[in-house]
Amino acid sequence: MEKEISKVIVSTSPHIKSNETVSKIMLSVIITLLPAVAFSIYLFGTYVLLMYVVSVATSVISEYIVVKLRKRPFTLNDLSAVVTGILLVMVLPPKFPIYGVIIGAFVGIVIGKQIFGGLGHNIFNPALIGRAFLAAAYPVHITTWVAPRIGKISAVSGATPLAAMKFGGVVTRNLPLFLGTVGGSVGETSALLLIVGSIYLFIKRYIKWQIPVSIFITVAVLGEIFHLINPVKYPGPLFHLLSGGLMIGALYMATDMVTSPLTGRGCVIFGIGIGTLVIVIRLFGGLPEGVMYSILFMNAFVPLINRAKPRIFGTEAVHEK
């Protein structure tokens, strides 16, 4: 018995821990993305599968190299690099060149995450950093769309519903938008599959629910207001909700734990900010779509939002200084 006693662990309480781990959360995100991933391969062909493989491989290898160079503990098993790799492809056009995918994944992991100190320290969503870099570096490729294998091809050849709306005044019907049988980035088209996948994350509370809900409400309300002002020029709220990157952005990008606020109230502010920017960019900006920039922009405000502390138990107002 003495021998056993000498080996006991002495540490601060608590002495039991829940079975939640970072890897488990990331694995859940990956699994819930799979329906949308599978659909995207079906919709745009096997080239998309190649993009996924290359992107995930590049992400993992980049992470491995940086971690080795920085002599940091091995963190690949947290699977976050895999999530970044998958999400990056989901927000790229379906025929994006492979070398571009490699560059995007590398930039996302190295500049988007590891430069800040790795998972937990980054300010911006790594996948969106990768995409933003590609949007700046390859403006033509990033706006070259292909028609989906099923569903009606929109009037403007191969264009996304948002581009068709903005530049052609054509509004895509809601059902194909909801199902995802439309043009667009690889994994963003099917609102249905993204919503279904995310239900599990809501139940497990891996998603800070206030974020997507406040984005949806903001987009719907602002969309409706402008639609009432000028129904011909501005599409209705459902179109805004179902088109472009809004669903994947609200459910999977804005909800990235590391780059979103800590408190429920903070998440609401964050969501309202994103929703407002999305509508402003879509309706008045030069680009047809603004989800990516809206999220990145609001990511920058998270450290500031997190300085607002909740009311501590037994204090009157917000604890300040």
Next chain:
Amino acid sequence: MGVFSFKGGVHPPYNKDLTNSKSIVPANLPKELVIPMSQHIGAPCEPTVAVGDNVKEGQLIGKSTSFVSAPIHSPTSGKVKKIEERLHPLSKKVLSVVIEPDGENEKVYMEPLGDDPAKIDAEKILERVKEAGIVGMGGATFPTHIKFSPPKDKPIDTLILNGCECEPYLTADHRIMLERGNDVVLGARMIAKVLKVKRIIIAIENNKPDAIEELKSLSSPYDIEVVATATKYPQGAEKMLIKALLDREVPSGGLPMDVGVVVSNVGTSAAVCEAVRDGKPLIERVVTVTGNAVKKPGNFLSKIGIPIASLVEQAGGVEGNLGKIIMGGPMMGISQPSMDVPIMKGSSGILLLQKEDYMTLDFRACIKCSFCVRVCPVHLLPSTLSIIGEAKKWELAEKYGVNDCIECGSCAYVCPSKRPIVHFIKTTKAKLREIKAMEKK
């Protein structure tokens, strides 16, 4: 009646079925009892006996002239073998009286004061609580007589008896309520007399329906409310309990008396009853010996000073690959380097856990999942506090309310990065105290 609860908290596996049907059995005395002279918050006691003295059960062996302190009595009759520094459950050496029991069981108790609170002076009860060395037996070990004598400007209107026992694994209070319910109720009436309060509430988590029934029936002749609270950790934390039952918030840095409440553990209430009715000082307590590394978990009536190794032996010994020795429950208990430490007045349980993967001390960076923010019962940002603590920015932590933390451990329990949040917070608090002390000089 609705279920009383609070915002935040966690639902760890309770594992109470290991022992909640095990009746309290008296623990056998080992060859020596080790009685630390510091078993309470406040000034340590000075021994009043010398090596070689013969002592009787209940005889005073340690006292202090300080206001915040509680006297210590011999748990059994025997001989004082040594008075020396011994390992204390708070991982330091403390002057202790070592007694060799002689098996004679000779007692010297105080004069019984009767069992009718109406016929006993409130002052006499209070004096007896002090003489009997009673401290908060839920684990806080604050001298009870001080808690029962609030200043005049803090009128008390409610006494809450805490029978929540929200810590997983522990069932000592549960068994006390089932087996010694009469003592609990009588003790409550005595305390109410001291505090001059009309309202007595006994709060029990709704995972102990038998205890709720038992106390309801025992307290029915009196004006005592027995209420079921939600089963959620840390329901038994006094701030959470007061909020749940009375919707009053103990102010930051304050005490329950600031909102007119005194909270007392059910075990303390039973001890008050014995001290007043039988003249018996606090020399023994109920201890749950449990965990998946114990062969036969059970509840023991243990004399103060029995080394935990002896109790574990009486519970069948260690089984499997022992990973942790914990005094108290798994959420707030103190992990021990060895089983040489003795049972003290505040030791509600001995928990032995098998070695598990999660016991590794490795942790990751905070991923801002905000699980901890959601469960924090005092509405802090534990994640931020842990990052600040890790970065050693002590003063900044104060602005984030680190001193309001009740160290319940809910945050560290849910953390997917397995960050030792409570460790960072405790360290921060200690550093801040050091800084304050330096500034005073």
